[in-house]
Amino acid sequence: MFKTLILILMGGVLINNYVLQQFLGICPFLGVSKKVNQAVGMGVAVTFVMLFATAATYPIYAYILEPNGLSFLQTIVFILVIATLVQFVEIVLKKFIPSLFKALGVYLPLITTNCAVLGVTLNNITDGYNFLESMVSSLGVGLGFLLAMVLFAGVRSRIEMCPAPKAFKGLPTTLIAASIVAMSFYGFSGVIEGLLG
Numbered sequence: 001m002f003k004t005l006i007l008i009l010m011g012g013v014l015i016n017n018y019v020l021q022q023f024l025g026i027c028p029f030l031g032v033s034k035k036v037n038q039a040v041g042m043g044v045a046v047t048f049v050m051l052f053a054t055a056a057t058y059p060i061y062a063y064i065l066e067p068n069g070l071s072f073l074q075t076i077v078f079i080l081v082i083a084t085l086v087q088f089v090e091i092v093l094k095k096f097i098p099s100l101f102k103a104l105g106v107y108l109p110l111i112t113t114n115c116a117v118l119g120v121t122l123n124n125i126t127d128g129y130n131f132l133e134s135m136v137s138s139l140g141v142g143l144g145f146l147l148a149m150v151l152f153a154g155v156r157s158r159i160e161m162c163p164a165p166k167a168f169k170g171l172p173t174t175l176i177a178a179s180i181v182a183m184s185f186y187g188f189s190g191v192i193e194g195l196l197g
Contacts (some may be wrong), residue, residue: 005136008129012140014188018116019148021185025116029148030174039153040146041100045093047142049085049111050120054138056081057121058131078121086112116145152181 018024025046032042057078065071090108093101101108111117120141124134155177164173 005133008133008136009140009143012137012142013144013147014185016141017144017148017185018119018141019145020182022119024119025114025145027110028114029152030178031110033149033152033156035103036150036153036157038103039149041097041103043142043146043149045089045108046111046114046117046145047139049082049089050117050138050142050145051135052085053078053082053117053121054124054134056085058124058134061125062131074122074125075118078118082117082121083112116141148181152178155181 012018016022019026019029028042028046033039057074060077060081061071061074065074065077086109089111090101093108120138124137127137129137156174159173159177168176
């Protein structure tokens with residue numbers, strides 16, 4: 001059981017990284033990765049929302065939707081739960097960490113529409129995880145999101161100091177750098193097979 005949980009966690013962080021492998025959550029990845037402190041704040045906020053979204057949506061699915069034959073409503077219900085949680089996170093940040101709230105700006109409400117948050121809650125159900133495995137999966141995906149954000153913020157800070165041809169300044173260089181960072185994560189694809197062998 002412990003080995004399975006470790007594999008799920010590592011899978012979410014490195015092998016099936018939602019941003020760099022599945023291309024979910026690209027909007028905040030490109031928008032909030034200009035500074036490391038903003039990237040960390042966004043990554044922590046998304047991880048927090050993923051964990052609480054999973055903790056809220058799994059029981060709703062397992063004890064209300066599935067037994068009553070309403071599993072076709074899971075997407076709508078999960079979106080409503082996630083939207084509520086994001087509002088809660090926004091209120092907490094505004095009250096206790098106003099500098100981070102101000103730094104995240106418009107991207108904080110965008111967590112509601114972040115497909116990575118909805119994706120992890122739906123994939124946990126699709127993958128047949130129990131509650132503990134779902135929570136570990138959400139933690140792994142959140143940490144993977146945080147890792148991708150911080151790594152790319154470091155890459156972008158270096159890119160801004162380098163001269164680039166006029167046609168490549170701005171978004172083109174950012175997208176090229178993102179593709180290179182994503183390709184580097186393909187090197188982790190054999191890690192789980194190595195651990196299982």
